Amino acid sequence: MHCQVLIAGGGTGGITLASWLRRLAPELDVTVVEPSSSHDYQSGWVLVAGGFVPMAETERSEASVMPEGVRWICSKVVAFDPEQHAVELIDGQRITYGVLVVALGLDLLWSAVDGLPAALGRHGVCSIYSRRFAMYTRDCLRRFQGGTALFTQPATAIKCGGAPQKIMHIADQQFKRRSGVGVKSRLIFCTAKSNLFPVPAFSEAMGAIAAAHGSEVRFRHDLVAVNGPERRAVFRVREQEGGQSHELELGFDLLHVVPPMAAPRVVAESPLAVNPTEGWVEVDPHSGQHLRYPDVFAIGDVGSFPTSKTAAAVRLQAPVVAANVQAVLQGRSVQGGYDGYSACPLITTDHSVMMVEFDYTKKPVSSFLVDPVKERWFAWLLERWGFPWIYWNRMLKAQPHEGAYLKPFTGLARRLGLMRWQR
Known part of the structure; x- marks a missing residue:
């Protein structure tokens, strides 16, 4: 099978890009490979956990968001072969392309934290980074009867760098509203990073907000293990950047976990990656074009764009990548245009x-x-x-x-x- 434009992934990046391609060039043959039958507005899961919206508002069928005229293959890409301009699907089918756009997002590595998979959804261990556990997070906030609430952020890149703090602030407000009936809480934000955000002005403001709420912030605290039944969390702590580390155990009554995240293995182990450690598709940060394979692009979280991985970034990347895909197909030079927004x-x-x-x-x-x-x-x-x-x-x-x-x-x-x- 051959197609002019093959998009690997039908999440936020894949669907937005497919729509832009159809808008700019309705005659293009565009194919999306996506195994899921549902499409999530993942940013809405924190609103679900906070009790502001029902889960149903954050989900629609994949078919309902697929742009008209785009071919959808309900399958999974298991290998990239950019030298032969082809991908392999899980059923063994091989598809060649004129241009490939990788839009596979990133993977959540729950099992990278010892004991976490067994504890999730029980013992007050929750997360807004999963449709399955967002409702449990909502229940945990409502049932909280006081004590210590831990909120974590890993050392890796994550989706929406502000979300780990969002849920902490929502919890803080809910707990304080119930403080008159005996709910006394201690909120601790443990981040593996040495700041709250990579933009200094925002990091400073976020620290001031947390301090005003009475929340404790602990830097260079990386969650490495969870004991759900005993409600204990183990952190690897570095007193200073690059210094020696030691383990610290903290008890909790509620633990909100943001798992480590990484590029999908199928990307990290392919020739498209910067290297197996980095894993991201190696792209020019302004055009989205691969640095070594000119007929390959990336959009969204899976790309090596040096900015935060958000839907807002996808929205600005999409028209630039779409125009450049069209340029490659027509033999023209690609142009920059994405400024890292x-x-x-x-x-x-x-x-x-x-x-x-x-x-x-x-x-x-x-x-x-x-x-x-x-x-x-x-x-x-x-x-x-x-x-x-x-x-x-x-x-x-x-x-x-x-x-x-x-x-x-x-x-x-x-x-x-x-x-x-x-x-």
């Missing part, structure tokens, strides 16, 4: 969000022409109602945009001769 709306209460927006400069930017390093009520309205609607009705359908979430704001920015506010 990413966004992690940080929920701080049930009526405020800090819009964490930035690009490759590692400086805050704003699509709304306001200082983004502040909590705002309108950003909560966007996180709760606006962004889910935008995801299903605009992003996945490749509606035109210019790097911002809402057209009225971008229109105003254009009239003022600006694209985004920059700190």
